[in-house]
Amino acid sequence: MTSIGLFRSAAVAVVVAVAWQAARAEEPQEGKVLVVGKDSITILDKVEGDDDTYVVDAADENHA
Numbered sequence: 001m002t003s004i005g006l007f008r009s010a011a012v013a014v015v016v017a018v019a020w021q022a023a024r025a026e027e028p029q030e031g032k033v034l035v036v037g038k039d040s041i042t043i044l045d046k047v048e049g050d051d052d053t054y055v056v057d058a059a060d061e062n063h064a
Helices: 003-024
Strands: 032-034 040-045 052-054
Touching: 032 052
Parallel strands: none
Antiparallel strands: 032 040, 040 052
């Protein structure tokens, strides 16, 4: 797999993880993505104006 393919796979995994976290939240999350880290994502909350950090926990690191 090329580095572009790996990047795309990682990007898709991050988007899925954020969507899953938001779906589990009590209320929908809206905002601007500030930081995408190795195992977390930080979003500037549009409603409350603060930063929310979500931990991304890979269920199976061998799956992409």
